[in-house]
Amino acid sequence: MNTIIDTLKLFSDPDAMRPFERKPFLYKMKNGAMAAVATDGHRLCLFNANQMFDAEKLEEISEPNIENVLITGNYVTTLSADRLHKAIAQVPIITTEKCCDCYGLGYVDYVFEAHDGEHYWEKHECPVCGGSGYVGVEDGEEDFDYTYGVRINGGIFLPKHLKPVADALTAMQIPELLFKHDHHRIQLESEQFVMVVMENMLEFQYGKSKKHC
Numbered sequence: 148m149n150t151i152i153d154t155l156k157l158f159s160d161p162d163a164m165r166p167f168e169r170k171p172f173l174y175k176m177k178n179g180a181m182a183a184v185a186t187d188g189h190r191l192c193l194f195n196a197n198q199m200f201d202a203e204k205l206e207e208i209s210e211p212n213i214e215n216v217l218i219t220g221n222y223v224t225t226l227s228a229d230r231l232h233k234a235i236a237q238v239p240i241i242t243t244e245k246c247c248d249c250y251g252l253g254y255v256d257y258v259f260e261a262h263d264g265e266h267y268w269e270k271h272e273c274p275v276c277g278g279s280g281y282v283g284v285e286d287g288e289e290d291f292d293y294t295y296g297v298r299i300n301g302g303i304f305l306p307k308h309l310k311p312v313a314d315a316l317t318a319m320q321i322p323e324l325l326f327k328h329d330h331h332r333i334q335l336e337s338e339q340f341v342m343v344v345m346e347n348m349l350e351f352q353y354g355k356s357k358k359h360c
């Protein structure tokens with residue numbers, strides 16, 4: 148049986164740039180409740196920390212603003228672990244390697260030069276790998292074909308962002324959950340936890356290169 152921390156770890160990325168994305172942490176909500184949270188910037192999982200016997204293993208932080216990520220409003224329909232697994236299983240497996248333009252991070256700096264010469268910087272998904280951090284090569288590691296998205300309720304999601312959700316639901320033996328969807332993300336919720344997955348914002352027209360970096 149997985150612990151809550153094991154489940155949370157599915158949503159972290161030990162190689163992430165931002166420290167809070169590398170491992171689960173404790174976060175104090177506006178209503179004073181303590182939450183145990185994990186996110187890699189594309190997906191998020193949040194448990195009520197009061198139900199955990201090992202919450203003290205996690206470090207408390209106050210950034211980022213977790214509540215901004217959550218969708219308010221009513222749940223519209225249900226989503227099952229089975230449906231998620233089936234959708235993910237339809238995505239072809241290919242051999243990939245880390246994208247050399249974003250170093251596998253999935254995002255890059257864009258710069259805009261204004262007429263007065265001032266420069267403005269923003270981070271956005273890498274256009275070469277579509278934010279997946281990987282490109283297809285002849286002899287790399289096996290992974291999901293990064294040019295495929297999984298459609299849920301009209302939104303397009305990367306399979307690698309949905310897989311931890313499907314795996315967590317299976318590990319917790321939760322067959323089906325209420326879920327809601329806004330323009331950029333889906334959210335599943337039970338009495339114990341909330342999970343959010345961000346949509347992939349780019350169309351899948353990139354990443355045709357099969358060359359090694």
Ligand SMILES: [Zn+2]
Binds near residue numbers: 246
């Ligand atoms: Zn890239």
